[in-house]
Amino acid sequence: xxxxxxxxxxxxxxxxxxxxxxxxxxxxxxxxxxxxxxxxxxxxxxxxxxxxxxxxxxxxxxxxxxxxxxxxxxxxxxxxxxxxxxxxxxxxxx
Ligand code: SF4
Numbered sequence: 162x163x164x165x166x167x168x169x170x171x172x173x174x175x176x177x178x179x180x181x182x183x184x185x186x187x188x189x190x191x192x193x194x195x196x197x198x199x200x201x202x203x204x205x206x207x208x209x210x211x212x213x214x215x216x217x218x219x220x221x222x223x224x225x226x227x228x229x230x231x232x233x234x235x236x237x238x239x240x241x242x243x244x245x246x247x248x249x250x251x252x253x254x255x
Contacts, residue, residue, distance in 0.1 A: 183254030191220050195231035197241050197255035209244035209253060216241055226252075 187200035197216065199209075203225040209217040210226060215237070218229045232238040245253040 181251045183252055185254055188254070189220075189223070189225060189227050191223070191225075191227035191229075193228055193231060195228070197228045197231060197245070197253065199226050199228060200252050200254060201225075202250050203248075203252040204250050206249060208247045208249065212244040212247055213240040217244060 183198070183200045183202070185198070185200075187202065188198045189201060189203075192198040199217070205219065205224050205226065207219075210219060216228055216230050216232060217226050219225070220227055232241045241253075241255060245255055
């Protein structure tokens with residue numbers, strides 16, 4: 162990740178977020194089954210993919226992120242929770 166992207170991601174992660182959350186009813190069908198998912202409000206900012214590239218991937222056809230692998234270990238789950246907390250639109254559920 163480029164330095165300016167890291168700065169941007171840090172700023173996003175430390176902003177107070179409005180009271181919104183991912184909606185399971187808007188879950189993208191591209192997500193693999195499991196706890197974590199991305200909904201249709203994703204703005205394709207790349208934060209989650211940068212934080213946890215082992216679980217979040219871009220679908221070029223829809224221009225959005227989806228979960229392609231669910232975390233298993235505590236460390237992996239922690240990575241996904243961190244990515245979820247850094248999503249500026251709270252498009253990640255889990
Ligand atoms: S952080 Fe949120 S808005 Fe950004 S790409 Fe990931 S799911 Fe989409």
